Amino acid sequence: MVTTMSRALRYLLAAYVGAVLATKELERRAVLQCGCPSDCWCHRPGSSLFRWVLPIGHGGRA
Numbered sequence: 001m002v003t004t005m006s007r008a009l010r011y012l013l014a015a016y017v018g019a020v021l022a023t024k025e026l027e028r029r030a031v032l033q034c035g036c037p038s039d040c041w042c043h044r045p046g047s048s049l050f051r052w053v054l055p056i057g058h059g060g061r062a
């Protein structure tokens with residue numbers, strides 16, 4: 001039971017990290033472009049990693 005859960009958690013974590021890396025790569029190739037205002041949280045150092053996988057309060061096209 002516990003093993004199954006930790007396996008599922010590890011799978012989810014791997015999928016999440018994969019999504020972060022994939023979107024980061026797309027952003028690097030200018031496939032994805034953030035149209036946010038410059039005061040959006042995703043412009044903070046380090047936060048841009050999660051720009052596409054944590055769309056909370058983000059993506060305002062003001």
Ligand SMILES: [Zn+2]
Binds near residue numbers: 034036037043058060
């Ligand atoms: Zn943003």
